[in-house]
Amino acid sequence: MKIEFAKQDLTSFSGLEFVRRYFALINLNSRIRSAFAGHGLSGDYTVVHLIMVFIALWLTGGRRLRHIPFISEDPLVQRLCGLKTLPSDRTVSRWLGQFTNDALQALIVLNSEIVTEKLRAMNLARVTLDFDGTVLSCGDKVKWAARGYNPHNRHSKSLYPLLCHVAQTGHFLRVQNRPGDVHDSKRALEVIKAAVEEIRLSLPNAVIEARFDAAFFQEEIIKYLLREGVEFAIKVPMWKWLNLKNMIISRTNWHHENAKLAWFKRPVSIEPWGIEVPMTFYREKLSEKPKKDHQFDFFTPDDGVYEHSVIVSNKTVSAATLLSFYNGRANMEHDIAEIKGEFGFDVIPCRDYQGNGSHQQISALAYNLMRNFQLDLMAPKSRQRTASRTNLFELASLKSLRFEMITAAGRLVNVSGEKILRLSQSTVRRKMFEKVQANMDRFESRQKRAA
Numbered sequence: 247m248k249i250e251f252a253k254q255d256l257t258s259f260s261g262l263e264f265v266r267r268y269f270a271l272i273n274l275n276s277r278i279r280s281a282f283a284g285h286g287l288s289g290d291y292t293v294v295h296l297i298m299v300f301i302a303l304w305l306t307g308g309r310r311l312r313h314i315p316f317i318s319e320d321p322l323v324q325r326l327c328g329l330k331t332l333p334s335d336r337t338v339s340r341w342l343g344q345f346t347n348d349a350l351q352a353l354i355v356l357n358s359e360i361v362t363e364k365l366r367a368m369n370l371a372r373v374t375l376d377f378d379g380t381v382l383s384c385g386d387k388v389k390w391a392a393r394g395y396n397p398h399n400r401h402s403k404s405l406y407p408l409l410c411h412v413a414q415t416g417h418f419l420r421v422q423n424r425p426g427d428v429h430d431s432k433r434a435l436e437v438i439k440a441a442v443e444e445i446r447l448s449l450p451n452a453v454i455e456a457r458f459d460a461a462f463f464q465e466e467i468i469k470y471l472l473r474e475g476v477e478f479a480i481k482v483p484m485w486k487w488l489n490l491k492n493m494i495i496s497r498t499n500w501h502h503e504n505a506k507l508a509w510f511k512r513p514v515s516i517e518p519w520g521i522e523v524p525m526t527f528y529r530e531k532l533s534e535k536p537k538k539d540h541q542f543d544f545f546t547p548d549d550g551v552y553e554h555s556v557i558v559s560n561k562t563v564s565a566a567t568l569l570s571f572y573n574g575r576a577n578m579e580h581d582i583a584e585i586k587g588e589f590g591f592d593v594i595p596c597r598d599y600q601g602n603g604s605h606q607q608i609s610a611l612a613y614n615l616m617r618n619f620q621l622d623l624m625a626p627k628s629r630q631r632t633a634s635r636t637n638l639f640e641l642a643s644l645k646s647l648r649f650e651m652i653t654a655a656g657r658l659v660n661v662s663g664e665k666i667l668r669l670s671q672s673t674v675r676r677k678m679f680e681k682v683q684a685n686m687d688r689f690e691s692r693q694k695r696a697a
Contacts, residue, residue, distance in 0.1 A: 255659070257322040259306050260669055261652035264682055266326045268619055271690055275328075281356040285349040289341055291333050296341055298327040300590075300605075301612045305644070305652055309590045311335035321658055322667075342601035350600055353607040354420070360614050361417040362448040364621065373445050374413035374455040374635040376578040377438065377462065379406050379430045380586065384594040388602065392427035405594070407606055408434060410441045411578045413457075413635045417617055418585065418610045419444065423603035430461030435470060442476060453477060455561075455635065457575040463558070465519045472521075472560065479572045482525060482556040488516070494527060494554050501565070506531040509565040514558075526565050528555045567633045574634030588644040589613045616644060623685045651678060 269275065275294045282293045291299075302323045303314055317323045318332035333341075365373065382405045383398055384391045391403035404426030410419045422437045438456070445454055456471065460481040471478045484490055493512070500508035508529045515522045529552045557572055586592040591609040594602055620626055626639040642650075656669045669675070 255321065255657060257320050257656050257658065257667070259317075259320055259322050259652055260654040260656035260667055261647075262302065262305065262322045262326050263667055264623070264651070264679075264686065265301075265305065265619065266322075267686060268623060268689075269326075269615075271686070271693055272618075274615070277356065277359075281352045282349065285346070285352055287341065287344050287349060289337070289344075291329070291337070291341070295327055295329055296333065296338060297608055297611070299329075299332055299338065300608050301615070302326050304589045304609070304612055305616075305648065307648060307653070310593055311338050311595050314338065322656075339596045339601075342596045342604055343598040345598070345600040345604040347600065350604050350607065353604055353611070357421075357607055357611045357614060358419060358444055360611065360618065361412065361419050362444055364415065364417070364618050365412065365445070366448045368415070368621075370414055370449060370452055372414070372453045372455060372635070373449060374457065374574075375419070375438075375441055375445070376411040376413055376457050376575045377408065377434060378411070378459065378575075378578055378582070379408045379424070379461075380582050380592075381406055381426065382592050382594065384602075388594055388597050388599075390425045390599040392425045394425075394427035396426065405602060406430075407603075408432075408437055409578075409582065409610075410437055411581060413574060413577065414638045415617060415621070416577075416581050416637050416641060417614050418581070421606050421610045423599070423606055430459070431464050431467065434462060434464075435466050438467065438470065442474060455479075455571075457572060459575075465516075468523065468558070469519070469521065472523075477559075477561050479557050479559040479561060479568060481572070482558050484556075487518075488514070490514075490527075490556055494529075497527070500529060503566050507566070507569075509569075511565065523558050524560065525556050525558050526568055528557070528565070528569060529553070530555075563633075570633040571635060574632075574636050577634075577636040584643055585609060585613045616647070617641065620647075622689050623682050625681070625685055650675070651682070 278294045278297055287293055299314065302317065306317050306323065308314065308317060312335050314332055314335055324330060324332070381396050381398065383396060383402045384404060386403055388403065391405055393401070393403050394406060396402055396404045406424045406426045406428055408422045408424060411417070412419055420437050420441050422433055424432060442454055445452065455477045457478070458480045460483040463480050463483055468480070482488070482490065497510060500510055502508045509526055511524060511526045513522050514525045532551060532553050557568060559568055561568060561571070563571070589609045589612050591606060593605070595605050596602060620641050621639065626641050629638060629640055631638065654669055654675060656667045659666050659668050
């Protein structure tokens, strides 16, 4: 079969029209222009154009800047971006290199506003924040990249951004770029403070909860959370000076939750910090027969029969509920995998530190916008509420949205002066498109009433 290429009014991404209409309804373009007014990012393309290029790239399945030419001649990609000619990969990389700290902060504020507005509209009674870092491997010439903890390649330099995740909706409220050789809790307190303040401004009556792994067991973090009345749960590291091992060994009376899980609670005084905090000790049965010569140590807190863990928390709930609540933070890993795999968060597009930080913020912005798109237009099913505090709705991954809606081939036709996007017959896809359009009409009506 002979293969030929010819210019035709065809698109491979019909679903982008819904995305474009949604962005118009929420006035995204004007909000971006307003956020970056006076920040002096120059070039042949505006900030709106270039951010839309990134969003179009990720929605259509691209990841790296060199993938832009593959979508640059698609009419619906051009329509979404508001351009007849898309920029080259080098143009986009140079634009990222222009970012100053002030311009980066404008992007951070815009992203936070997009998230908090949706949380305010949902009027949540509780907001659960999860905090964690993730490793982004990069080359030796990337500024501020450093060798640190890198599970993929221990010899590779990396960046180590810290993320704040909203458990109920899956949004990423905050992203803070960092070099790869810092401790997980480095600069964490300023991110925690900013996130808590933003939630309190948006939802003053909501209860704020926070979950952390053992790396965030730090004096300044715990004292701040106690002082601000934030409900929290933090995994406690088995440091020798905390004397947790002796407390576990000497304990004879454990409360049995079930055949495998036992626990006890007690206040623990941390003398160097001058505080006393309630801790819950857990013992989970692994095996009836321990491995031969198994050694109990401080880094793997198990003895072959039982695995031990400790959680410090100011929540007034049962031990089983507290454990379920803490384990719910694992859902953040799923959403981190989504933003890294589908929204190019783990791509390092330039050598400039601020440029790479801005790329992370644009990735988070695109991810959050598609979360809002589903919540506003896809009518997702509600999930059963549990103590684990995970997503309230059954939200689809971008990979599913791309297959089911975005990558639908279509033809642009002109009938009596009216532009029409005509798709091949597909009953399932037609029902989906009609549902999205009906929800969009209702959303537009609500927007007009609110205005």
